[in-house]
Amino acid sequence: MLPREHALQLDPSQLGDRPADDACRGEPGKLRPVVDRARCEGKRACVDVCPYHVFEVRRIDDADFARLSILARLKSLAHRRQTAYTPRADACQACGLCVAACPEKAIRLTAAI
Secondary structure: OOOHHHOEOOOHHHOOOOOHHHHOOOOOOOEEEEEOOOOOOOOOHHHHHOOOOOOEEEEOOHHHHHHOOHHHHHHHHHOOOEEEEOOOHHHOOOOOHHHHHOOOOOEEEEEOO
């Protein structure tokens, strides 16, 4: 994973009122969304706004759950162990709608390796 200084952080005001087609002009696969599982509460905002169906919300994998801190595990349990995953990350066009929509600020866009 790349250090945070290499991540693209978008503020919702940067997107304005542009429709998704205007906002999503990036080359597919150049950037990819990364979900911070310690922050994600599985509220589905990313699923709802992504025009390329990059996200899904489901039960956190046991291996990912085991890597969380004690406090993050408790938070995950409080939210029924739901978290976002990116099974179609290669389809991401880096519009940043997911970054702007996430109420927990759990998503960032990073350079694909």
